[in-house]
Amino acid sequence: MKKTIVSALIPVLMSISSAFATVMIDPIDPVSDNGAQIEPINPDATDPNSSINLYKSGSTSQTSLTVSPGSVFSLDVYATFTGYTGRGLSYWLQVPTALASHISITSESYFTWTDPSQAGGLTPFNTTTGADSGFTTENRDLGATSQQDFTTNPPTYTQDKPAGTYKVSTLGFSLDPSTPAGTYTIMTTLGGGAGKDSELSDTTDTHHLVSEATFTLTVVPEPTTLSLLGLGGLGSVGLTMLRARRKG
Numbered sequence: 001m002k003k004t005i006v007s008a009l010i011p012v013l014m015s016i017s018s019a020f021a022t023v024m025i026d027p028i029d030p031v032s033d034n035g036a037q038i039e040p041i042n043p044d045a046t047d048p049n050s051s052i053n054l055y056k057s058g059s060t061s062q063t064s065l066t067v068s069p070g071s072v073f074s075l076d077v078y079a080t081f082t083g084y085t086g087r088g089l090s091y092w093l094q095v096p097t098a099l100a101s102h103i104s105i106t107s108e109s110y111f112t113w114t115d116p117s118q119a120g121g122l123t124p125f126n127t128t129t130g131a132d133s134g135f136t137t138e139n140r141d142l143g144a145t146s147q148q149d150f151t152t153n154p155p156t157y158t159q160d161k162p163a164g165t166y167k168v169s170t171l172g173f174s175l176d177p178s179t180p181a182g183t184y185t186i187m188t189t190l191g192g193g194a195g196k197d198s199e200l201s202d203t204t205d206t207h208h209l210v211s212e213a214t215f216t217l218t219v220v221p222e223p224t225t226l227s228l229l230g231l232g233g234l235g236s237v238g239l240t241m242l243r244a245r246r247k248g
Contacts, residue, residue, distance in 0.1 A: 046190075046210055047200075047209060047210065049082045049083050050081045050200045050208040050209075051080045051213070052077060052078070052091055052210050054075050054076075054077060055076045055078065055215070056076070056215075057075055057076050060078065064215065064218070065215070066219075067217065067219055067220075068175075068219065068221060068222045069175055069176070069177050070176065071175055072173065073173050074171060074172045074173065075170070075173070076167055076169075076170050077091075078166065078167050079165070079166050079168050080165040080166075081163055084163065084203070084208075085161065085162055085163075085203045086161045086166075087146045087157060087159075087201050087202055087203050088117075088143060088144055088145030088201050089113065089198075089200045090117055090141050090199055091142050091143050091198035092130060092138060092140070092189040093137065093187065093188060093189070094131045094132060094186075094188075094189050095125050095135060095137075095184060095185075095187075096134060096135055097135060098180065098182070099125075099180075099182075099184045100125040100126070101125075102175055102178060103176075103179070104122055105172065106121075106172045106174050107171070107172035108170070109170045110168070111166070111167045112161060112167065112168050113146050113161075114144055114159065115144050115145045115146065115148070118141045118142075123140050125138050126138070127139050129196065130189050130191050130195065130196030132187070132190075132212075135187070142169065143168075144168070157203070160203055179219050180219070181219050181221055182219055183217070183219075184218075184219065185215070185216055187213065190211075197209055198212075
């Protein structure tokens with residue numbers, strides 16, 4: 001009797017074992033496995049230990065500026081990172097489309113890492129590739145990497161930096177005289193898979209995607225017209241008072 005029961009249970013146990021084996025072999029197949037799924041690591045996740053920041057030139061805290069149409073200004077770019085040795089960065093900037101045709105990058109000076117990714121002069125904002133919705137980006141990698149010493153074999157990187165905060169560049173900008181008044185945001189890009197990921201790189205060639213850095217630019221027309229109107233009105237009042245005195 002006991003042998004009969006055991007014999008009857010063997011196929012059942014084998015069936016259960018087979019079912020569990022299937023789950024273990026193919027744990028992420030949504031068709032054959034209704035259990036917990038294993039989520040892949042998101043390759044587009046930003047690194048909370050890495051950042052790029054934009055400041056008014058000469059400041060390490062001011063993230064806004066008021067300018068007038070036709071003016072020039074500059075921004076300092078800083079990189080901050082922990083947990084690795086930095087070797088360089090790549091980044092692009094984007095601006096609201098309403099501002100894009102009125103602003104250009106006119107110059108760039110490099111610090112910390114001084115081998116430019118894409119050196120260039122006048123850089124317009126003229127493409128939406130890699131830009132957020134409603135924004136337009138420029139088409140030149142503004143970053144740089146460590147210089148190398150080619151007298152050694154193999155060549156060695158001479159500007160690798162330990163964790164910290166470093167000024168990496170100063171960017172010069174110009175606005176044309178027809179720039180419309182308003183408040184605009186200058187931002188680094190996230191790329192969106194378009195090859196414009198703003199990121200830091202380390203000595204193991206690992207790329208650390210950073211969140212968008214923002215800088216607020218307010219464009220206010222010069223008060224020239226208002227000043228002239230004010231002076232004209234003041235002159236008119238003075239002339240009226242002078243005539244009144246003469247009549248008296």
